[in-house]
Amino acid sequence: MRTRPDVPAWIVPPALIGWALLALPLVGLVLRVDWRDFGSLVTTEASRAALWLSLRTASASTVLCLLLGVPLALVLARSTARWASAVRAVVLVPLVLPPVVGGIALLATFGRRGWLGQHLEVLGIEIAFTTVAVVLAQAFVSLPFLVVTLEGALRAADPGYADVAATLGAAPGRVLGRVTLPLVAPGLVAGTVLSFARALGEFGATVTFAGSLQGVTRSLPTEIYLQREVDPDAAIALSFLLVAVAVAVIALVHRPGRSPW
Amino acid sequence: MRAHAAAILASVLALSGCGAGPASTERTLTVLAAASLATAFTELADEFEDEHAGVDVRLSFGGSSSLAAQIAEGAPADVFAAADERTMSLVADVGVARAEAVVFATNTVQVAARRDGPVKSLQDLVGPGVKVVLCAPQVPCGAAAREALDTAGIEVEPVSEEQSVADVLGKVASGEADAGVVYRTDVLAAGDRVTGLELPGPARVVTRCPVVALDGPADEALAAEFVAFVSGREARATLDAAGFGTP
Numbered sequence: 001m002r003t004r005p006d007v008p009a010w011i012v013p014p015a016l017i018g019w020a021l022l023a024l025p026l027v028g029l030v031l032r033v034d035w036r037d038f039g040s041l042v043t044t045e046a047s048r049a050a051l052w053l054s055l056r057t058a059s060a061s062t063v064l065c066l067l068l069g070v071p072l073a074l075v076l077a078r079s080t081a082r083w084a085s086a087v088r089a090v091v092l093v094p095l096v097l098p099p100v101v102g103g104i105a106l107l108a109t110f111g112r113r114g115w116l117g118q119h120l121e122v123l124g125i126e127i128a129f130t131t132v133a134v135v136l137a138q139a140f141v142s143l144p145f146l147v148v149t150l151e152g153a154l155r156a157a158d159p160g161y162a163d164v165a166a167t168l169g170a171a172p173g174r175v176l177g178r179v180t181l182p183l184v185a186p187g188l189v190a191g192t193v194l195s196f197a198r199a200l201g202e203f204g205a206t207v208t209f210a211g212s213l214q215g216v217t218r219s220l221p222t223e224i225y226l227q228r229e230v231d232p233d234a235a236i237a238l239s240f241l242l243v244a245v246a247v248a249v250i251a252l253v254h255r256p257g258r259s260p261w
Numbered sequence: 262m263r264a265h266a267a268a269i270l271a272s273v274l275a276l277s278g279c280g281a282g283p284a285s286t287e288r289t290l291t292v293l294a295a296a297s298l299a300t301a302f303t304e305l306a307d308e309f310e311d312e313h314a315g316v317d318v319r320l321s322f323g324g325s326s327s328l329a330a331q332i333a334e335g336a337p338a339d340v341f342a343a344a345d346e347r348t349m350s351l352v353a354d355v356g357v358a359r360a361e362a363v364v365f366a367t368n369t370v371q372v373a374a375r376r377d378g379p380v381k382s383l384q385d386l387v388g389p390g391v392k393v394v395l396c397a398p399q400v401p402c403g404a405a406a407r408e409a410l411d412t413a414g415i416e417v418e419p420v421s422e423e424q425s426v427a428d429v430l431g432k433v434a435s436g437e438a439d440a441g442v443v444y445r446t447d448v449l450a451a452g453d454r455v456t457g458l459e460l461p462g463p464a465r466v467v468t469r470c471p472v473v474a475l476d477g478p479a480d481e482a483l484a485a486e487f488v489a490f491v492s493g494r495e496a497r498a499t500l501d502a503a504g505f506g507t508p
Contacts, residue, residue, distance in 0.1 A: 112392075113436040128437055129392060129420040211394065211421030211432070218422075226424060229326035230399040 026243060033240050034233045041237035049215045050223035051241070057131060057219060058199040061138035065195045068139075069146035070188070074176070076147065077154035088151075095144045102140055103208025110136060111209070133210035134217050138199035145198050146191040153187025154180070190253045197249040201242065289317045290479045290487055291337060295325040295344035296427040297368060297402070297444045298470065301503035302342065302491075308499070309490050316483065324425030326400045332357060332475065339477035339484040342470060342491070344368070344426070344444075345401040349471040359481060362471035365492035366505035369465045370402070370409045371445045372458040373433050380440040383458060386417055394429050394438040397422040402429070405466045406442035413464035430455070444468075446504040469508060 034041065041047070076088055094102055110117045110127045117127060127133050161183060165175045181188065203221035210217040212226070220238060228235040294302045299322045306318035321328070321338075325348040332338055333355045342365075343349040349362045374380040379391055386393055395417070396403030403422065410417055420438065423429045429441040434454040448457035459465070472491055474484035490496055497507070 107435070107437065111435070111437050207424070212397070212423060213419065213421050226397055226399060229324070229330045232330065 029236065029239055029243060032236045034237065037233065038237050038240075041234045042241055044234065046214055046218075046223060046227075047234065047238060050218055050220045050238070053131070053134070053215060053218065054200055054220040057134045057138055058196055061135045061142060061199040062192060062196040064135065064139045065143045065146045065199075066192060069143050069191070069195070070150065070181075072143075073147045073150035073154060073191075074180075077151045091144050091147050093144075094141050095148070099141055099202065099204025100208050103137060103205035106133075106137060106140060106205060106209040128209075129211045129213070129217065131210075131216055134206050134219060137205035137209050138202045141202050141205055142195035142198040146195040149191030149194060150184065150187050153184040153191075156187075157183045193249050193253050197246060200245060287315050287317050288479060288483060289319055290339050290483055291319045291321070291477060292340040292342070292487065293321045293323070293328045293332065293336070293338045294340075294342040295328070295348075295401075295470070296322050296425050297344050297446055298322070298342055300450045301366075301446070301500055301505065304499050304503075305491055305496050308495070309487060312490075313483075313486070318487070324400055324427075326351075327425070337478050338475050339479040340472065340487050341475055342472040343401070344470060345405070345468045346471055347404070348401055349473065352473065352475070357476045359474040359476055359484065360488075362473035363488060363492045364469045364471045364508040365496070366470045366500050367508050368444045368446055368468050368470060368505055370405045370442050370460065370468075371448050372440055372460065373430060373443045373448050373451065373455040374440045374458055375433050375436050375438065376454065376456060378436070378439045380458070383413065383415060383460065386415055386440060391440065392420045392438045393417050394421045394423055394432045394441040395419040396426055396429055396442075397424065400425060401468065402426040402443060405444075405468050409442065409460050409464045409466040412466070413460050449504040467506070470505070 042051075072091070076084055076091070097105075106114075107128075108114050110120070110133070112118065112121055112126075112128050120127065127136065157180070161179050162175050165179045166172070170178070201221060202219070203225065206217070206219055207222050207225070212218045212222050218226070220242060224235045224238045224242075227238065292302065292306065302320060302322070306320055310316055310318055323331075325344040328341065329343065329348050329351040332341060332352050341349070341352055343352070343362075346362075346364070352358060353362065372380070372383065372386065374385075379385055379388060385391060395406045398404055398407055402425070421432065423432065426443050426447055429438075430443050430447050430451055432438040433441045433443075434451055440458075445457070448455060472488050474481065474488050477484065491500075501507075
C-alpha cells in the first residue's frame with residue numbers, strides 16, 4: 001500500500017468499512033439460512049412457480065433489451081449530435097429512479113387508465129395484471145444497463161476496423177455484424193448478463209404495475225416479500241437463491257484486472 | 262487531512278441522525294398500527310397528545326403481518342394494534358407483549374367497487390372481464406375476504422393478490438381494478454373514490470382488532486395508558502366515525 005504515492009494509510013479503514021457494509025449483510029443472510037429444510041423451502045409449489053416465472057420473464061425482458069438496446073446503444077455511440085446527449089439522459093433516468101416510481105409511471109402509461117393503456121384496452125390488448133406487465137417493468141429498469149455498457153464498449157473500440165471494412169466495399173449491415181459487434185462482444189455479454197440480473201431482481205416496479213398473483217405476476221422478489229411476513233425461513237431461503245444467482249452473474253462478467261463496464 | 266475526514270464523518274452522522282442529541286424532555290411513544298387503522302389512529306394520537314402534555318406519539322402504519330414481522334425482528338415499538346387476532350398472536354409468541362392484548366374494535370369486510378365501473382352488485386364480481394383484487398390469503402384482509410366470499414357463495418378469480426389492504430384499495434381507487442374486498446372502514450376512508458357493496462349478513466366476516474403494550478423504549482405506564490385510551494370510552498366516538506364496531 002505504501003508504495004503507491006496516492007494511497008495514504010488513513011484511507012484503509014474507511015475502505016475496509018465500506019467493503020464490510022456490503023459484505024456483512026450477505027454473511028448475515030447466509031447465517032440465517034435454515035440449511036436443514038433449504039431443499040423443501042425452495043421447492044414448495046409457490047417457490048417453484050415464482051422461480052419459473054422469474055426465469056421466463058427475465059429471459060423475455062433480456063431478449064427485448066437486446067432487440068431494442070443494441071440499436072439504441074449504436075445510435076448513441078455513433079452520434080455526435082446535440083440531441084444524442086438528451087436521448088442519453090433519458091436512458092439514464094431509470095438507473096437513478098426508485099423502481100416504485102418507475103412502476104407508477106408505467107401504470108400511468110400502460111395501465112388500464114393510462115394514456116396509452118386505455119387505447120390499447122379498446123383494441124383488446126390488456127397489459128395490467130398480466131405477465132407482459134412484469135416483462136415491461138423488468139425491461140424498463142434493465143434496458144439502461146445494456147445500453148450504457150454497450151455504448152461504452154462501442155466508444156472504446158477502435159473505429160478503424162469498421163472504416164477499413166467499409167472501404168473494402170462492405171455494406172453497413174455487414175460491417176456491423178462482422179466487424180463492430182464481434183469487436184465489442186465482451187461488452188455486449190457483460191451488458192446482457194447485467195440486464196438479466198437486474199430483471200431477475202426487479203421488485204418495486206413489478207409490484208406497483210403488474211400486481212402479484214402466483215404463476216402470473218408473482219416473481220421471485222415479490223414472493224420473497226410476501227413470504228417474509230408469514231414464513232421468514234422460506235423468504236431467507238429464496239433470498240439466498242437470488243444471492244447465489246447474483247454471485248454467479250458477477251463471476252461470469254467480472255474479469256480480475258479490468259473493469260467489466 | 263485527518264481533521265477534514267473527521268469533519269466529513271461528523272456531518273454524515275449528523276445528517277443521518279446518528280449519535281446523541283441534546284436531552285429532550287419530551288416522551289416519545291411509538292405506535293405501530295394496521296393500515297386499516299390509519300385514519301382513526303391519527304386522530305386518536307392527536308387526542309392522546311392533547312391530554313398528555315410533553316408526549317409525542319409516533320405512528321407507523323403498515324400491513325399487520327409486516328408490522329408483526331418487524332416487531333419479531335426487534336423493531337423498537339411501544340404499542341401494537343393489529344387488524345386481526347391471528348396476527349396479534351404472532352407478536353404474543355415472541356414474548357415482547359407486556360400484557361394480554363385487548364380487543365378495542367371490530368371491523369368487517371366489504372366489497373369496494375370502482376366508481377363508474379362494471380361492478381354494481383355482488384353478481385357483477387364474477388362477470389366476464391371483471392378484474393377483482395384481493396389481499397393474499399396469508400395476510401388478515403385476505404383471509405377474511407376469502408371466508409366472506411366463500412360464505413356468500415361467490416367464486417372470484419382474483420387478478421392479483423396484494424400485500425395489504427392499502428394496496429387493494431389503491432388498485433381499485435386508481436381504476437386499475439374494478440373491485441376488491443377490503444374493510445368497511447377503508448371504503449369509508451376512501452370517500453367517493455370507491456363505492457361500497459355490502460355482503461349478505463352471514464358473509465359479513467367480523468374481524469376483531471386487538472391492541473397491546475410492548476416491551477419498548479417508552480415507559481410501561483405510558484404504553485398502558487395509550488392502550489387503555491384507545492380501548493376506552495373516550496376513543497369510541499372516533500372509532501365509530503371511522504366505521505369500526507364495538508367489540
